[in-house]
Amino acid sequence: MHSPQPERWQQVDEIIQRWAxxxxxxxxxxLLEVQDITGYLSPELCAHIARHLRVPEADVYGLISFYSLLYDRPVGRVVLRVCDDVPCYVRGSSELLNALQEALGLEPNKTTADGAITLEVHPCLGRCERAPFVLINDDEIGPARAEDVLARVQAHLQSAPSTLSERAEDPAATEEGTG
Amino acid sequence: MIAPILLRRVGHIDPESLADYEAYEGFRALRQVLMRRPEQVVEMVKASGLRGRGGALFPTGVKWEAVARQPRRPKYVVCNADESEPGTFKDRVLLEGDPFAVVEAMVIAGYAVGASKGYIYVRGEYHRAYTRLSRAVSVAREAGYLGTHILGSDFSFDIEIRRGAGAYVCGEETALFESIEGKRGMPRQKPPFPTEQGLFGQPTLINNVETLACIPWIVRSGPAWFREIGSPAMPGPKLFCVSGAVQRPGVYEAPVTITLRELIEGMAGGLPSGQEVQAILVGGAAGAFATPEEMDTPLTPEALQAIGVPLGSGAIMVIDHRVPLWEVLRRVARFFAHESCGKCYPCQLGTYRQWEIVERLARGEPLPGDVERLRDIAATMADASICGLGQTAANAILSALEKGLVSVPTPA
Amino acid sequence: MKDQITLTIDGQTVRATPDATIMEVADAMGLSIPRLCYHPHLTPNTVCRLCVVEWEGARTLVPACVARVREGAVIHTASPRVQRARRVILELLASTVDLSESPTLLAYAQAWGADLRRFEAGARRQFPLYDDNPFYVRDYNKCVLCWRCVQTCADDLQYTYALTLGGRGFHSHITTAFNRPMPETTCVFCGNCVAVCPTGALKGKVAFLVQQGTPVPVALWRARPPR
Incomplete structure (x- = not known):
């Protein structure tokens, strides 16, 4: 099947070749750079990366499952990371989190049915001077109020390009071997 | 109050401008260093009495000397910028506001210990710091501060930046090495220490961001000047991250002779009116609680030790009287359960059981013997875990119990 | 012959070579230091911490399997701190993992006074039985995460790399790439992982079926190859 965005698959291949x-x-x-483009790391993509970097596939998976910023399954186009650690909690993160959960109809660590938004409760994000703090992808909001966060989420949904994984198949499935 | 040193440029220069950095003393320390012998630089750092600002307070010069003496090549310099201790954000402020300082310090370190390659491992969630650092490294390289024959000398050194991927444990030095090597970030049993066998099994100097940020100033103004600041056991300026229930949360620079009260009520503007201090969590989740009565304690390691509190990373989390402290403890316990790497049994199992028990206590539904269970887990994690994560994972909870900051509900 | 050093273990003065581990010296003295992850033919990974001993002057306990002796060291292999650590580790393990086929661990529990039900209110790690190939089954409810199978499969012996650790913390577990069935991995069914498993988490198919009460000829017939 032909990928609708060949230039982005090309980007993926360039990343893999650079790190190979x-x-x-x-x-x-x-993995981090590829995921920046693809949104998550599918089994096919991992097999591809494993082959080019000469790392056992099992170890690639072991790595992904260890690091909380790596995903082996699709996550929302917009990932909302709400800090609920001590300094943010003291400044109202619980109320913020409840409001966001209610407004988005999402439990923590779940993604909306349309695959648009993922809500994560995060350990201390290191922006305690701006508590309560929220990361929307790599966009920073703090001190965060629920309505500001929701407005920014909407803005992101409209502007953020959809990740490759939402549209296309994985490169290993379409083009065999690049290196 | 003394004028800030580490924060001198932060907020006053364009962090992306090399010219700005150079106009504010930037890279002068490196020029000076390249005219000396590496041993003299190590000697200078030793004489300064600088101790690691990541939390362990290890004498920096001793580390530098140990790596410098290693005959094996290659050697590496690693900057630990994986700042993830709850309540800690000083390294981010430095990296975002003064990224060239870390680059300059690493080149100096490389020259002193005989390394030709450096890595900066930046926390994955620190996007801006990563971008600024990446830019600083490439700009410095173009200007001849990195690469081969730095400033026309015989010394060559370059820096690669790595992003973390969401694992607090990678702030532990050997876990950080594993992560750079492309493995799960699980700490190694020490010894061997990084100075002998660190990154890729080679002698490695690993320093925290704030520690490195002190280096150019020590070179410029001398070890004696550095020792005049702070306390004899903890010379130099220190960054404190004041957060929670204060008017002006932020990073403040002060000598460690400052008291908790001066820091909280003076520099950070005190609590909003109507709020009182209930407790202060010092040193991060791995730290311990100070009580309101202990607020006149200076932040020297000795004075803090007397009240059972570590300086740690310099996190000062102020908790006001309205906050249910069990909710704070729940978060601390959840944090360690979430961040344990799972390698050694005491931490893999202990952090999780600790969390379960703290949840029971927070709900007011403990089982008979839960406090004894907590104490046994705490002692076992402290005694038998591989790394500092497990060894400190019960500290805050134990200190809250021991200082009577929380009452233990009676089992039904 | 290497230079001999002198140290004290449990009050006895002993001589040893400086490259010896505490465990080696203690074993030679006839002391019984418990161990779980340690295997003489595998790289020590120091995960189980059952072999920790107290080294006077050290801040923490040290794992006897890798810590090397030093001149003048004073070591206690069963001090109160050591005893507590071993007891609590065994109690925590018993609350998480099915130890019913780990007679050594059950004996340790008895020897170190562990109350196997002390943490039973906590969550256990639970997994389905992986019966996906004709040669062995994987019952990770019995897995203590000693890493022996992973190491055996990888650089310590077989260079096959079918296995990895997945997850982290309490949720760590042994798995394959994307948890695929074994026939879809690089596994060559050498059986070495089964041979080093100390807890019955990995078991030969025939042994498993016999244990289930299935007569052996039928067992073999039932153990048909994958689709």
Whole structure:
């Protein structure tokens, strides 16, 4: 099947080839950079990366399942990370989180049915001077009020390009071997 | 109050401008260093009495010397910018506001210990810091501060930046190495220490961001000047991250002789009117609680030790009287259960059971013997865990119990 | 012959070579230091912490399997701190994992006074039985995460890399790439992982079926190849 966005698959291949020379030490940055484009790391993509970086597939999976910013299944186009650690809690993160859950109809660590928004409760995000703090993808909001967060989420949904994974198949399925 | 040193440029220069950095003393320390012998630089850091600002307070010069003496090549310099201790954000402020300082300090470190390659491992959630650092590294490289024959000398050094991917444990130095090597970030049993076998099994100098940020100033103004600031056991300026129930949460620079009260009521503007201090969590989730009565304690390691509190990363989380403290403890317990890497049994199992028990206590529904269970888990994690995560995972909870900050509900 | 050093273990003065581990020296003295992850043919991973001992002057306990002896060291292999750590680790394990086929661990529990039901109010790790190939079954409810199978499958012996650790913390577990059935992995069914498993989590198919009460010829017939 033909990918509708060949230039983005090309980006993925460029990333993989750039890190391939690093071998295993290139694995984490490669996965992070690829995920920035694809949204998540599918089994096919991982097999592809494993082959080019010469790392066992099992180890690639072991790595993804260890790091909380790596995803082995689709997540929302907009990922909302609400800090609920001590400094944010003291400044109202619980109320904020409840309001967001209610407005989005989402439990923590779940994604909306249309695959648009994921809500995560996050350990301390290190922006305690702006508590309560929320990350919307890499956009920072703090001190955050629920209505501001929701408005910003809407803005992101309208402007953020959909991730590759929502539209296309994985490269391993379409083009065999790139390196 | 002394003029800020570490924060001198933060907010006053364009963090993306090399010219701004150079206009504010930038890269002068490096020029000075390249005219000296590496041993002299190590000696200077030793003489300054600088101790690691990541939380462990290890004497920095001793570390530098140990790596410098290693005959094996290659050696590495690693900047630990995986700041993830709850309530800690000083390194982010430095990286976002003064990224060239870390680059300059790493080149100096590389020269001193004989390394030609450096890594900066930046927390994955610190997007802006990562962008600014990446820019600073490439700009510095173009300007000849990185790369081969730095400033026309025989010394070559370059820096690669790595992003973390959401694992607090990677702030532990050996877990950080594992992560750079492309593995699950699980700490190694020490010894061997990083100075002998660190990144890729090679001698490695690993320092925290704030520690490195002190280096150019030590070179510029001298170890004696550095020792005049702070206390004999903890010389130099220190960054404190004041958060929670204060008017002006933020990063404040002060010598460690400052008291908790001066920091909270003075620099951070005190609590909003009508609120009182209930407790202060010092040092992060791995830290311990100070009571309102202990607020006149200076933040020197000795004075803090006397009240059973570690300085740690310099996190000062102020909790006002309206906050249910069990809710705070729940979050601390949840944090460690979430962040345990799962390698060694005491931490893998202990952090989870601790969380379950704290949840029961917070709900007011403990089982008979739960406090004894907590104490046994705490002692076992502290004694038998591989790394600092497990060894400190019960500290805050134990300190709240021991200082009577929370009352223990009686089992039904 | 290497230079001998002198140290004290449990009040006895002993001589040893400086590259010896505490465990080796203690074993030679006839002391019984418990161990679980340790295996003489595998790289020590120091995960179980059952072999920890108290080294006077050290801040924490040290794992005897890798800590090397030093001149003048004073070591206690069963001090109160050591005893508590071992007891609590065994109690925590018993609350998480089915130890019914780990006679060694059950004996340790008795020896160190562990109350196996002390943490039973907590969650257990639960997994389906993986019966996906004709040669062995995987029952991770019995897995203590000693890593032996993963290491055996990888660089310590077989260089097959079918297994990995997944998840983290309490939710760590042994798995394959994307938890695929074993026949869809690089597994060559060498059986080495089964051989090193200390708790019955990995078991030969025939042994498993016999244990279930299935007569062996039928067992073999039932153990048909994958689709």
């Amino acid at each position: 020379t690093h071998g295993r030490s290139g694995l984490l940055p490669c």
